Amino acid sequence: MVKTAVKKSNPVKGGGSPVKLLARRPELRPFTQAEMEGRAERARKLMTKYKLDAVMVTSEPNLEYLSGFMSQFPWASPSRPWYFVLPRVGQPTAVIPETGVTNWRATSWVKDMSQILTWPSPRPENEGLDLLESVFKKVRSKYGRIGFEIGPESRLAMAPADLLRIVKKIKPFKMADCVPVLRDLRFVKSPAEIARIKRAADIAADAFDDLPAMVEQGDTESDVGRKFAAHMLLGGADKTPYTAFGSGTPSYDSIIMGPTSRKLRKGDVFLIDTGCRYAGYHCDFDRNIAIGEPTDEVKKIHDLLYRSVEAGIAACVPGNTAEDLFYAQAKVLEDAGIVIGTVGRFGHGLGKNMTEYPSNKPGDTAVLVPGAVMTIEPSAMFQGDKMLVHEENVLITEGKPKLLSRRAVREMPVVRW
Amino acid sequence: MVKTAVKKSNPVKGGGSPVKLLARRPELRPFTQAEMEGRAERARKLMTKYKLDAVMVTSEPNLEYLSGFMSQFPWASPSRPWYFVLPRVGQPTAVIPETGVTNWRATSWVKDMSQILTWPSPRPENEGLDLLESVFKKVRSKYGRIGFEIGPESRLAMAPADLLRIVKKIKPFKMADCVPVLRDLRFVKSPAEIARIKRAADIAADAFDDLPAMVEQGDTESDVGRKFAAHMLLGGADKTPYTAFGSGTPSYDSIIMGPTSRKLRKGDVFLIDTGCRYAGYHCDFDRNIAIGEPTDEVKKIHDLLYRSVEAGIAACVPGNTAEDLFYAQAKVLEDAGIVIGTVGRFGHGLGKNMTEYPSNKPGDTAVLVPGAVMTIEPSAMFQGDKMLVHEENVLITEGKPKLLSRRAVREMPVVRW
Numbered sequence: 001m002v003k004t005a006v007k008k009s010n011p012v013k014g015g016g017s018p019v020k021l022l023a024r025r026p027e028l029r030p031f032t033q034a035e036m037e038g039r040a041e042r043a044r045k046l047m048t049k050y051k052l053d054a055v056m057v058t059s060e061p062n063l064e065y066l067s068g069f070m071s072q073f074p075w076a077s078p079s080r081p082w083y084f085v086l087p088r089v090g091q092p093t094a095v096i097p098e099t100g101v102t103n104w105r106a107t108s109w110v111k112d113m114s115q116i117l118t119w120p121s122p123r124p125e126n127e128g129l130d131l132l133e134s135v136f137k138k139v140r141s142k143y144g145r146i147g148f149e150i151g152p153e154s155r156l157a158m159a160p161a162d163l164l165r166i167v168k169k170i171k172p173f174k175m176a177d178c179v180p181v182l183r184d185l186r187f188v189k190s191p192a193e194i195a196r197i198k199r200a201a202d203i204a205a206d207a208f209d210d211l212p213a214m215v216e217q218g219d220t221e222s223d224v225g226r227k228f229a230a231h232m233l234l235g236g237a238d239k240t241p242y243t244a245f246g247s248g249t250p251s252y253d254s255i256i257m258g259p260t261s262r263k264l265r266k267g268d269v270f271l272i273d274t275g276c277r278y279a280g281y282h283c284d285f286d287r288n289i290a291i292g293e294p295t296d297e298v299k300k301i302h303d304l305l306y307r308s309v310e311a312g313i314a315a316c317v318p319g320n321t322a323e324d325l326f327y328a329q330a331k332v333l334e335d336a337g338i339v340i341g342t343v344g345r346f347g348h349g350l351g352k353n354m355t356e357y358p359s360n361k362p363g364d365t366a367v368l369v370p371g372a373v374m375t376i377e378p379s380a381m382f383q384g385d386k387m388l389v390h391e392e393n394v395l396i397t398e399g400k401p402k403l404l405s406r407r408a409v410r411e412m413p414v415v416r417w
Numbered sequence: 418m419v420k421t422a423v424k425k426s427n428p429v430k431g432g433g434s435p436v437k438l439l440a441r442r443p444e445l446r447p448f449t450q451a452e453m454e455g456r457a458e459r460a461r462k463l464m465t466k467y468k469l470d471a472v473m474v475t476s477e478p479n480l481e482y483l484s485g486f487m488s489q490f491p492w493a494s495p496s497r498p499w500y501f502v503l504p505r506v507g508q509p510t511a512v513i514p515e516t517g518v519t520n521w522r523a524t525s526w527v528k529d530m531s532q533i534l535t536w537p538s539p540r541p542e543n544e545g546l547d548l549l550e551s552v553f554k555k556v557r558s559k560y561g562r563i564g565f566e567i568g569p570e571s572r573l574a575m576a577p578a579d580l581l582r583i584v585k586k587i588k589p590f591k592m593a594d595c596v597p598v599l600r601d602l603r604f605v606k607s608p609a610e611i612a613r614i615k616r617a618a619d620i621a622a623d624a625f626d627d628l629p630a631m632v633e634q635g636d637t638e639s640d641v642g643r644k645f646a647a648h649m650l651l652g653g654a655d656k657t658p659y660t661a662f663g664s665g666t667p668s669y670d671s672i673i674m675g676p677t678s679r680k681l682r683k684g685d686v687f688l689i690d691t692g693c694r695y696a697g698y699h700c701d702f703d704r705n706i707a708i709g710e711p712t713d714e715v716k717k718i719h720d721l722l723y724r725s726v727e728a729g730i731a732a733c734v735p736g737n738t739a740e741d742l743f744y745a746q747a748k749v750l751e752d753a754g755i756v757i758g759t760v761g762r763f764g765h766g767l768g769k770n771m772t773e774y775p776s777n778k779p780g781d782t783a784v785l786v787p788g789a790v791m792t793i794e795p796s797a798m799f800q801g802d803k804m805l806v807h808e809e810n811v812l813i814t815e816g817k818p819k820l821l822s823r824r825a826v827r828e829m830p831v832v833r834w
Contacts, residue, residue, distance in 0.1 A: 005564040016630035019644045019651065022435055027678050073673035076659035076692055077772035078570045079765065102802070103674035120761050122776050123571040132503035150578040152541040153495045160577050161594060177578060179561075213433035222444075226654075227436045230647035231568045233657075234436065237643075240650075240657075257520035261444050275493055340805035343516045344537050348496065355494040360538050385519070 023206070024233040028195050029070075029279040035192055036068050036109035040086060041187065046181040047088040047147070047155050054087040054139045055147040055178040056132075058157040061352035062149060064280050067094060070107040072156065072239075075077040080121040081158035083132060084110075089140045095131045097121035127158070129166055132324055136170040146170065147178025153357065154179060183357045187349065188371035194395055196281035197351065197373055198404050200237065201393055202275050205406035207231040208287045211272065212415045215264065215291070221245040225259030228272055237276035242284075242354055244273045246387075250295045253385045255286070255343070266292040266417050271389060275354035282354040284375050285391040285405040290414045298388065301338065301380050302412050305390040308332040310407075312346065312360075312376035316394045316401035322366045322374075329360070329378040341379025341387050350375050372396040373404065439651040440623070445612050446487075446696040447471040452609055453485050453526035456602065457503060463598040464505040470505040471556045471596040473549075473744075476715075478769035479566060479599050482699050484511060487524040488654075490572065494569070497538040498575035500549060506557045509670040512548045514538035539561065544575070546583055553587040563587065564595025571596060571776065602776045604766065605788040611812055613698035614768065614790055615821050617654065618810055621693050622823035624648040625704045629832045632681065632708070638662040642676030645689055654693035659701075659771055661690045663804075667712045670802045672703070672760070683709040683834050688806060692771035699771040701792050702808040702822040707831045715805065718755065718797050719829050722807040725749040726825075729763065729793035731812045733818035739765075739775040739783045739791075746777070746795040758796025758804050767792050767810055784811040790821065 001282065043066065057063050060075050067084040073081050083095040092110050098118040105111045117131045136146065148163060149156045156163065167175040189197070207228055214227045222245075229240040245259035245316065246252025247270035255273055265269060273286035308329045315328035329346045345361040350373045358366035360374070368374070377391040393404040460483065464472065474480050477492050484501040491499050498513040515535040522528045534548045553563065561757040565580060566573045573580065584592040588654050606614070624645055631644045639662075662676035663669025664687035672690055681687060690703035705719065725746045732745035746763045762778040767790045775783035777791070785791070794808040810821040 017633070018439055018627055019436070019631065019643065019647045021640060021643065024640075072659050072661055078572050078770060079772045079776065080761075097761065099673065102671040105442075106671075106674060106677075122761060122778070148577075150576060150581075152521065152544075152576055154576045155495050156573055156577050159567060159569055159571045160565075160573050160580065161571075163577065164567075210435055214436065216434070222655075223441075225439060226650045227434065230436045230650040233643045233647040233650070238639075242489050244489055254519040254523075257488055257523060260523075264664075305740065344497075344514065344539060353495060355496045359496065361539070407812055 019234065022031050022231065023236050025236050028199055031068060031192055033109050035190060039066060042185055043086055043181060044088050046184050050180050051143040052088065052145050052176055052181065053141050054085055055181055056083055056085045057149060058083055059149055059155050065112060065352055068108045069104055070280060083129050085135050087139045091115055093117060093135045095128045095135060116203060127162060129162060132166055133169045136173060141173065144172055144174055145176040146173045147176050147181060149178055151177035151179030151260050162309040186351055187357060188369060189351060189373055191280060196279045197283060197374060200278040200281055201274050201283035201405045203232050203235045203237045203278060204283050205275050206235050212289060212413050216417050217417055220261050220263050221247055221259035222261055229237060232276045237278055239277040241277060242275040248270045250298050251386045251388055253387060255389050262290055269294055269298055283349060283393055283405060284350050284354045285393055286389060287408055287413050288388065290412050293414060293415060294412055301388050303384060304333055304336050304338060305378050305388055306410055308378040309376050309390050309392055313392065313394055313401050316368065316374060316396050318369055318396060320368050322360045322364040323362050325360040325376065326362060326376065329376065333378060335382055337412055338379040341381050341389065343379045347365060347375040347377035368396045370398050420684055436651065439648065440653050441781065442653050445616055448485060448609055450526050452607060456483060459602055460503055460598060461505050464678055466481055469505065469562050469564040469593055470558050470560050471502055473500055473502045474566060475500055476566055476572050482603060482769055484527060487526045487697060488520050502544060502552050504556045508532055510534060510552045512545045512552060537773050544579060546579060549583055550586045553590060558590065561589055561591055562593040563590045564593050564598060566595060568594035568596030571631055573585040576675055582809045590763060603768055604774060605786060606768060606790055610698060610768065613696045614700060617693050617695040617698055618700035620649050620652045620654045620695060621700050623652050623690050629706060629830050633831050634834055635719050637678050637680050638676035639678055649693045656694040656697055658694060659692040663688045667715050668803045668805055670804060672806050681708055686711055699767060700810055700822060701767050701771045702810055703806060704825055705805065705829050707829050708834060710831060711829055714799060717806050718799055721750055721753050721755060722795050722797060722805055723827055723832040725795040726793050726807050726809055730809065730811055730818050732789060733785065733813050735786055735813060737785050739777045740779050740798045742777040742793065743779060743789065746793065750795060750797055756798040758798050758806065760796045764792040764794035785813045787815050
């Protein structure tokens, strides 16, 4: 027997471990049964509104949202699809791989074995399609339409050819889009959902607070990115799906790539834009750090972006639209003659996806309501391809907007080498 | 100006940082231009074989594989689709969001601006569809068929309704499946790809070696899972998409769920099954750890699984099929009267996905060839719902199979509390 025991003299402190937790916070999961049943009830009302007899979801955010099922497995291994069907009238059914029953029942609110159908997946020639057919045969038809994940921003988690095979089998039902139902549902967050987003934001904010101390001479973007992501895990994040990194002198030229093997150096400004995940919810904000004093131009634009964010946050009130958030932020920059960045929008919805409906851009007239969570994210270009970006996360309430991210300090933190 | 400087007395060692890198390994990226062009050439030959005039890819593994483009962004933010079209005859074209050009040109082998078309995404009403139409209009038609990601294990990274809109616009081209092309391409790994899988496996193996020391009294599954994932990041992983956790007395009952808030205790056996990611490639293996002496039954089954893995590895030779790998592993267990687990297969292909074609299961007659990388993964049930699983990663060569994971020790490591 190989005995690789924890040192007996110090078993509780785990003196032998090369990594240590940075925080122990109380768990905020799972959701209550009442919350999950409430989602199903709201979904049914929206199905009536959008004339759907049922919705079927497969993707991580929608499957988790409607069924409560939580697992890393389906999203790391595409071999097996997982389906959840919620009819407008009657009980939902899970159609899942045999190997997933324990995981399903431990996490979903739909635990009754009569509502869980399984097959021995992987079986590419028939990945549960006959079971799905039997489920749809029992759906009460009023509109003759079943909603699938086919509309904007959908990421179907099954083979599209299999979806088309199902649609042929369930005639006279027609394939429709379930995105309007899920979009409306997920747009308004419950207090329990908001607490999870806040938790993710707190974890990231703690890592950002320690970020200057994590930057060592000789570090590459990747080195710092790894330490930053590890900090979030050790601080309580479940996942660190996004730690984008930009660096350059006097600033960076992309906010969506990296971390690369570029070495950080004096004169740089760098940015980490992160969305860590806690209990199925994300934060999404960034911070800028200078290595040595930033240039006057950088300082000026940084301050304009700070003020642009202030204007964006102030506009986060019910009745305003997503495009109003864009115009509020853009005005501060344009009044100062700044060229707006090429990101394509100045923020977006936030929740089960790191970016979700709507987009803060001209033409998006989605109306803000209490419970919506938005990012405020102005970007500015200078010297041709250089850019600076700020971002915060904001909850819309009946009253004043509430910051979920810990507000950036007004002047850019400086690491002195 | 806020001055959160690294301590000046000790700037290089970063004494103030709460997390430290555990390893600095040389980078193995990017791929050479020759390797990328070679992939395109092999793809073209396979297009002829499968009668396709072009393939279009959108998903993380396929887009990265064919275009070389690397970014966390499209996979964390579903707001914008990214497309890459490779015709059987002629040059490839990227159709990407405007904000992505810098990232694209920094990572893809297709850098010429004449081959990069952009639009100001997000724009849900037309996410680059007109640009795609113009690209397909120029494709030389011999077979009248364009391959899209619609077949087995596909995870299309665009709205399926938009795919159907494109297909209508490009008649007389018909929608076909590009999976056979990508499956055949990706099945045989190059030396550079194998080096990346090996790197991911080394990073995970180092974390597994330190795992017993990471387990502290009072820890939950989540606590240990977070330390383990952070160890992999600090050891050089880019991402830790999968750190599944099972624990229980005398063993666990699922290998795909967790980590949960269950506290580990004396008498437990726990498992971490992990696939970390390095430079776009994964490992996928697991290790079992006992807290206190395991039961005789657990020891016996653990040893049978060890021998089952040995048999599976020995069967990893060219000419054998995926189902041969299953039968080789299963025979050891069945000869000992063990009930085979419900995972549905005894391993699978490994590479850009943590699980990919083929499956080690009866009926999968995919023939192993040098350059294929497979997992060997027998599972055994006992006491009704209890299970034990082993897993290793193996490269098929002209000669003997080559282990990519560091072989588990024969007897289960024990943490003594």
